[in-house]
Amino acid sequence: MEMTLPTAEHAGYVTLAAKPSPRIVKTHVPISFAPRGVSKPQNQVKVLVMMRNPKDSAVSYYHFNRRLCQVAGLAEPPVWKEYAQAFVGGKVKYGDYCDHVLGWWQMWDDPHFLFLKYEDMKKDLLSSVKTIATFLEIALDEATIAAIAEESTFNRMKEDFGRSKWPTKRIIPRKGIVGDWKNWLSPDESKAFDSWCEGKLSGTGLNFDFE
Numbered sequence: 001m002e003m004t005l006p007t008a009e010h011a012g013y014v015t016l017a018a019k020p021s022p023r024i025v026k027t028h029v030p031i032s033f034a035p036r037g038v039s040k041p042q043n044q045v046k047v048l049v050m051m052r053n054p055k056d057s058a059v060s061y062y063h064f065n066r067r068l069c070q071v072a073g074l075a076e077p078p079v080w081k082e083y084a085q086a087f088v089g090g091k092v093k094y095g096d097y098c099d100h101v102l103g104w105w106q107m108w109d110d111p112h113f114l115f116l117k118y119e120d121m122k123k124d125l126l127s128s129v130k131t132i133a134t135f136l137e138i139a140l141d142e143a144t145i146a147a148i149a150e151e152s153t154f155n156r157m158k159e160d161f162g163r164s165k166w167p168t169k170r171i172i173p174r175k176g177i178v179g180d181w182k183n184w185l186s187p188d189e190s191k192a193f194d195s196w197c198e199g200k201l202s203g204t205g206l207n208f209d210f211e
Contacts, residue, residue: 001013001027002028002033013035029094030095030103030104031103041110041112041113045112046112046114047107047112047113048132048135049104049105049113050117050118051115051117052118053117053118053119053181053210054087054193054196055181055185055193056179056180057097058083059180059181062077062087064174067171068168071171081189084184084189088192102204108205114135117208118178122176122177122178126146126149128149129149154176155176161173178210179211181210
């Protein structure tokens with residue numbers, strides 16, 4: 001919603017506004033920037049909120065930014081040590097990650113919302129597909145659900161993204177695993193992330209699996 005492709009005639013939100021319902025809207029914006037139709041949904045609107053543990057999110061975002069700079073011919077982003085400090089300090093695009101997910105999490109008891117965690121989907125993708133189908137009130141047989149789950153695996157999606165005509169889409173998939181942060185965060189950096197998450201998330205009911 002907030003992005004505009006180089007070949008597009010109009011901004012993403014303008015193009016989406018002109019599309020007839022039902023439609024799918026994808027966005028990365030915090031809830032405070034989302035239109036009321038998304039942040040305060042009514043009637044048949046359904047909102048899926050995807051979340052990933054902050055440590056793996058930081059590593060994934062770091063590598064995406066590095067690849068994006070190479071594709072777009074931009075200056076190299078900060079080295080990992082500097083980037084990790086910036087991430088914990090909320091000095092990255094879209095701001096503080098914990099604040100971002102907590103903004104949406106305040107709607108956890110609203111029936112228009114379904115919150116899904118990447119780690120849970122990696123553990124049991126089939127169950128996640130069933131949960132989404134139920135949330136969307138779509139009746140699917142077991143064979144269809146299994147087929148959707150298969151097409152939604154990381155390896156299958158990486159193949160699909162790799163065939164995209166858009167370089168910025170081809171660079172998105174990397175490893176797709178849980179716990180890769182262990183290969184990047186030093187013990188001190190890991191403790192800094194733990195302290196940050198504890199300070200932000202304690203008592204909110206929002207918890208993440210880190211491995």
